[in-house]
Amino acid sequence: xxxxxxxxxxxxxxxxxxxxxxxxxxxxxxxxxxxxxxxxxxxxxxxxxxxxxxxxxxxxxxxxxxxxxxxxxxxxxxxxxxxxxxxxxxxxxxxxxxxxxxxxxxxxxxxxxxxxxxxxxxxxxxxxxxxxxxxxxxxxxxxxxxxxxxxxxxxxxxxxxxxxxxxxxxxxxxxxxxxxxxxxxxxxxxxxxxxxxxxxxxxxxxxxxxxxxxxxxxxxxxxxxxxxxxxxxxxxxxxxxxxxxxxxxxxxxxxxxxxxxxxxxxxxxxxxxxxxxxxxxxxxxxxxxxxxxxxxxxxxxxxxxxxxxxxxxxxxxxxxxxxxxxxxxx
Amino acid sequence: xxxxxxxxxxxxxxxxxxxxxxxxxxxxxxxxxxxxxxxxxxxxxxxxxxxxxxxxxxxxxxxxxxxxxxxxxxxxxxxxxxxxxxxxxxxxxxxxxxxxxxxxxxxxxxxxxxxxxxxxxxxxxxxxxxxxxxxxxxxxxxxxxxxxxxxxxxxxxxxxxxxxxxxxxxxxxxxxxxxxxxxxxxxxxxxxxxxxxxxxxxxxxxxxxxxxxxxxxxxxxxxxxxxxxxxxxxxxxxxxxxxxxxxxxxxxxxxxxxxxxxxxxxxxxxxxxxxxxxxxxxxxxxxxxxxxxxxxxxxxxxxxxxxxxxxxxxxxxxxxxxxxxxxxxxxxxxxxxxxxxxxxxxxxxxxxxxxxxxxxxxxxxxxxxxxxxxxxxxxxxxxxxxxxxxxxxxxxxxxxxxxxxxxxxxxxxxxxxxxxxxxxxxxxxxxxxxxxxxxxxxxxxxxxxxxxxxxxxxxxxxxxxxx
Numbered sequence: 001x002x003x004x005x006x007x008x009x010x011x012x013x014x015x016x017x018x019x020x021x022x023x024x025x026x027x028x029x030x031x032x033x034x035x036x037x038x039x040x041x042x043x044x045x046x047x048x049x050x051x052x053x054x055x056x057x058x059x060x061x062x063x064x065x066x067x068x069x070x071x072x073x074x075x076x077x078x079x080x081x082x083x084x085x086x087x088x089x090x091x092x093x094x095x096x097x098x099x100x101x102x103x104x105x106x107x108x109x110x111x112x113x114x115x116x117x118x119x120x121x122x123x124x125x126x127x128x129x130x131x132x133x134x135x136x137x138x139x140x141x142x143x144x145x146x147x148x149x150x151x152x153x154x155x156x157x158x159x160x161x162x163x164x165x166x167x168x169x170x171x172x173x174x175x176x177x178x179x180x181x182x183x184x185x186x187x188x189x190x191x192x193x194x195x196x197x198x199x200x201x202x203x204x205x206x207x208x209x210x211x212x213x214x215x216x217x218x219x220x221x222x223x224x225x226x227x228x229x230x231x232x233x234x235x236x237x238x239x240x241x242x243x244x245x246x247x248x249x250x251x252x253x254x255x256x257x258x259x260x261x262x263x264x265x266x267x268x269x270x271x272x273x274x275x276x277x278x279x280x281x282x283x284x285x286x287x288x289x290x291x292x293x294x295x296x297x298x299x300x301x302x303x304x305x306x307x308x309x310x311x312x313x314x315x316x317x318x319x320x321x322x323x324x325x326x327x328x329x330x
Numbered sequence: 331x332x333x334x335x336x337x338x339x340x341x342x343x344x345x346x347x348x349x350x351x352x353x354x355x356x357x358x359x360x361x362x363x364x365x366x367x368x369x370x371x372x373x374x375x376x377x378x379x380x381x382x383x384x385x386x387x388x389x390x391x392x393x394x395x396x397x398x399x400x401x402x403x404x405x406x407x408x409x410x411x412x413x414x415x416x417x418x419x420x421x422x423x424x425x426x427x428x429x430x431x432x433x434x435x436x437x438x439x440x441x442x443x444x445x446x447x448x449x450x451x452x453x454x455x456x457x458x459x460x461x462x463x464x465x466x467x468x469x470x471x472x473x474x475x476x477x478x479x480x481x482x483x484x485x486x487x488x489x490x491x492x493x494x495x496x497x498x499x500x501x502x503x504x505x506x507x508x509x510x511x512x513x514x515x516x517x518x519x520x521x522x523x524x525x526x527x528x529x530x531x532x533x534x535x536x537x538x539x540x541x542x543x544x545x546x547x548x549x550x551x552x553x554x555x556x557x558x559x560x561x562x563x564x565x566x567x568x569x570x571x572x573x574x575x576x577x578x579x580x581x582x583x584x585x586x587x588x589x590x591x592x593x594x595x596x597x598x599x600x601x602x603x604x605x606x607x608x609x610x611x612x613x614x615x616x617x618x619x620x621x622x623x624x625x626x627x628x629x630x631x632x633x634x635x636x637x638x639x640x641x642x643x644x645x646x647x648x649x650x651x652x653x654x655x656x657x658x659x660x661x662x663x664x665x666x667x668x669x670x671x672x673x674x675x676x677x678x679x680x681x682x683x684x685x686x687x688x689x690x691x692x693x694x695x696x697x698x699x700x701x702x703x704x705x706x707x708x709x710x711x712x713x714x715x716x717x718x719x720x721x722x723x724x725x726x727x728x729x730x731x732x733x734x735x736x737x738x739x740x741x742x743x744x745x746x747x748x749x750x751x752x753x754x755x756x757x758x759x760x761x762x763x764x765x766x767x768x769x770x771x772x773x774x775x776x777x778x779x780x781x782x783x784x785x786x787x788x789x790x791x792x793x794x795x796x797x
Contacts, residue, residue: 036735110543112573166646166649170650207609207650207665208666209653210654236620281620313617314733314797315728315732318467318472318725318729321795324473324545324717324720325545327716327794330544
């Protein structure tokens with residue numbers, strides 16, 4: 001099996017109520033929404049075979065660009081379709097599809113009033129068509145490979161977030177939990193160490209009445225930290241959980257550790273996003289000096305890589321934009 | 331906090347000019363607007379502290395008040411009201427940015443954005459109005475301190491009917507709200523009293539929320555008391571993607587990520603899903619914002635009357651109950667997050683997810699708080715031109731324009747490209763918009779905005795606004 005990479009930060013299983021509302025409302029008729037479905041279409045020519053791999057790598061590492069990620073997912077799907085017995089390729093294609101959906105989910109998150117919902121839904125629906133085919137193929141594979149299991153878990157966590165009802169989201173989350181538990185039992189470092197902390201995140205995010213367990217979550221996160229200490233998403237999420245656990249000192253430690261992690265060149269967007277989240281969390285602790293260091297680091301990254309998304313929310317419907325009193329971003 | 335009578339006009343006066351303004355109010359002129367005349371013209375003539383009386387009749391305009399101490403007061407005669415009608419074309423009914431303003435006894439209907447909005451105004455009073463949709467927010471005080479919203483009837487909102495946004499020290503009392511996505515909402519606000527309201531037949535009755543991506547990063551000390559919260563079972567028809575599209579039908583009271591929220595003495599009945607729900611913000615809204623704490627802390631569910639809630643859960647609440655393996659809805663549903671919650675009368679209630687709720691100490695009550703308004707008017711510094719530009723852009727233009735998408739009007743990036751640095755031309759256009767694009771509706775004139783404000787908005791758009 002080829003080595004697999006994973007370039008998407010799963011944003012949590014929340015949004016379930018939001019998602020359902022959207023599904024209902026879409027049927028409700030005219031609203032203040034841009035008719036943007038046409039923007040979900042992107043150009044994605046099939047490269048000649050000798051350039052295929054390089055092209056996919058270039059596209060899938062352009063993690064700031066929805067069209068590149070969409071095309072990377074499409075191309076790997078075609079390749080996987082042409083070599084259905086290549087399990088590694090199926091896994092890679094499913095991860096690429098998941099990374100693309102996660103990216104669109106996050107764009108939707110920052111579109112607080114859902115002004116471009118037609119575009120986001122069209123993109124996600126297109127990706128789900130491929131994702132479901134790949135997932136079914138992998139479900140039929142008799143070997144229990146940790147990366148395969150983790151990839152299927154991530155897909156289950158990601159596809160429904162914005163487009164399915166609450167029940168589906170919960171059911172898929174639990175299915176993901178089972179898959180991840182199997183994966184980390186076989187290989188605690190599955191998916192480059194991501195499987196473990198994401199499992200912790202599931203336990204933290206699930207409500208009490210649906211199997212959530214904060215204590216278990218904390219254990220898994222600490223285990224993930226001991227095992228793969230240089231993962232920006234894990235560090236930031238652990239800090240968030242420690243802050244909620246009223247342990248600001250440990251939260252500060254995790255955020256400080258982020259300062260010495262070099263961004264993964266294959267996923268610069270996640271690095272920029274996590275540095276922003278970390279800065280925001282440091283501001284809340286509050287630790288202004290640490291927040292400044294994280295800001296400086298992120299600014300340097302954005303300056304060196306101006307194509308990265310800055311994730312500014314736009315003002316719409318009397319909300320968002322800059323602080324009208326100070327004129328500053330927040 | 332004060333416990334006495336409602337604010338008088340003079341108590342509303344601008345604190346920085348306390349003496350002189352009180353004096354001028356004592357002598358304050360009364361201007362009368364008759365049917366067929368323009369309310370805005372009277373506002374233009376009025377001096378700070380004047381009273382404007384509006385006779386019964388039909389008024390098709392937006393009223394913009396940026397003077398302090400104005401009392402805009404409708405005269406209802408023989409059942410005939412002064413009616414402001416936006417005809418589903420105008421965005422705002424009454425828009426206030428002056429301090430110490432009173433808006434009362436107006437029937438405001440069919441404004442696409444806001445029926446009555448105050449922005450950055452302190453020491454305001456919104457009373458005895460009827461605000462009818464369809465609209466986004468019927469009554470929407472935003473960015474203000476020390477206000478009273480009382481005896482209003484508000485219905486037909488695509489979002490919250492009464493929406494207290496990023497405000498401090500506000501009483502929302504004795505109102506009726508219905509047929510809206512949310513009956514009454516307090517968003518990212520502090521020291522809010524929601525009391526003695528009749529909130530019925532909405533999607534969600536009352537919500538206190540801590541929402542992401544807004545400049546205020548906390549929400550604390552909110553009392554929801556002695557309200558009737560009934561039959562909030564309306565179908566959710568929020569526009570696609572709208573933040574309220576996730577409001578789950580059948581919910582009486584939602585506590586979303588706010589701290590020190592007290593729910594006491596309410597009659598909560600016939601809400602088909604759940605009586606009271608307590609959850610973290612990101613359970614409903616996932617926009618990343620680590621600057622705020624999304625978890626609700628110190629919620630107190632004190633003595634309330636719960637009757638026949640949860641008899642027919644639908645949609646999202648049904649899904650959640652299914653996952654928990656519960657047939658019927660419950661009086662109190664929590665996701666189990668946050669700290670230091672308590673619940674009284676536990677044995678009388680049906681609950682789910684409340685393991686981390688302690689029993690409230692016997693006798694716990696919020697009764698000592700009679701009002702959240704401040705004892706004296708708060709200091710109200712005049713806004714700079716820059717602030718006025720940004721506030722007006724947010725309050726008015728974002729109802730129809732966003733930065734890089736088509737909403738009702740074209741995206742602001744396009745407008746910036748068209749106008750370059752020509753602020754005057756932009757300010758002139760919005761006063762007298764002409765039809766330019768066949769595939770768009772007409773932009774309503776914004777000539778109620780005085781020249782200096784139009785220029786301030788233009789300057790903000792052309793020099794500051796970016797993405």
